[in-house]
Amino acid sequence: MESQSETFNPQDFAWRGLTLTPAAAAHIRELMARQPDMVGVRLGVKQTGCAGFGYVLDTVRQPQPDDLLYEADGARLYVPLQAMPFIDGTEVDYVREGLNQLFKFNNPKARNACGCGESFGV
Template sequence: MELQSETFNPADFAWRGISLTPAAAAHVCDLAVKQGVQGIRLGIKTSGCAGFAYVLDTVTEPKADDLLFEVDGAKLWVPLQAMPFIDGTEVDYVREGLNQIFKFHNPKAQHECGCGESFGVQAE
């Protein structure tokens, strides 16, 4: 009997998507206008004590494997390879004291580090 190895292809899945709150959408639109970009890209990188960290970059030209999520004119791209880790995430923009920051409400995050900079996920 021959064993076959299956590969994981994110393109084979139906995604719930990424959502933006009205505050996050307004801030992304402001950034796009002020910086002369199309929007932002939300990705992840291996980092921190919990496993992964969110990465935000401005987008002047989307990449071929980016998925576009648009809310109220705000454009958010996500690399296809990041979707298994952040699918269903709501992006918010909040004021915390004197700081204004993006917050991520990720239903796949099983735990976060104490400083809140990284998160971990459970394999499904």
């Protein structure tokens, strides 16, 4: 009996995409205004923490060829194609918690999170 091994190719999927709340879009626009060579923000994931994955935000000066682009009110969010299986459908928000202001991620694929909120599992 022959066994066929299937490979996972992110390009084969129809993604729901990511959304930006008005607060997140406003903050990204503010960052872009402060750095004229910045064209947006990239949201990716990396293996880290006790739950498995963590979000990674970087400024973007030159998009990568495999980046998917999500825009809202002039704000640009770039997502590497290989990150989509972990964050597809995520809403990106920007909130104030006490003295802190930070991006928050409402990820429907996250099945668990660590106690400190730094990582998630799918």
